[in-house]
Amino acid sequence: MEVDPARQKTFPDFAANREKIGIPYVCVTRLRKQGNQLFYELAGGRQIPVHRIYNSVIAFDWRGDLQVEWAGHPNWFFLLSKFSTPFFDHPSVPRTLFLDQVAALPDGLDQWVLKPLFSFAGLGVVVGPAREQIEAIPPAERGAYILQQRVDFASVIETPHGRTKAEVRVMYIWLDRLTPVTTIVRMGRGKMMGVDHNKGMAWVGGSVALQPAT
Secondary structure (H helix, E strand, C coil): CECCHHHCCCHHHHHHHHHHHCCCCCEHHHEEEECCEEEEECCCCCEEEECEEECCCCCCCCCCCCCCEEECCCCHHHHCCHHHHHHCCCCCCCCEEEHHHCCCCCCCHHHEEEEECCCCCCCCCEECCCHHHHHCCCHHHHHHEEEEECCCCCEEECCCCCCEEEEEEEEEEECCCEEEEEEEEEEECCCCCCHHHCCCCCCCEEEECCCCCC
């Protein structure tokens, strides 16, 4: 389930899942609720009952006692999101502040990142914000932003186009406990990782990470 899946950057994933293992991709606007059941409609008008949803919508609220099983409930985004980061106090977690709780802006703003709390794919993120950019946010809206100390990625991957930065992400499955199941490495030389921030560059993008057998 996604918003207009055919226009998403992740559409190749949706298409491959449908082709290889038969999981259809459905736009959230095609879902229909009848009682406590969900259906989606095929082109000929046939109603297909939905029993299990792999949810790819970043912010989505479907409340009620629905007869569906979620593979990634929409509410998880709010549980495991940037909103939780200011509450972590650990050497591996960048210092993070709710913007509306910042009495005085820190010095060296070039080493900080301004982020909207509930955004995705780097939308609205400002690396090294100017004081004027922060002060332009109305006080009533500052609770929806965080200031986070910038992480300086090291350029450690040798490529034909020079050294490239790498970010390792780990996917977990959450059953009775969190279990790491796979990894992805994202490489880039832009200010941030991701497709939109590394356009026109070579030897950037996503790849798998292989762990030696033990």
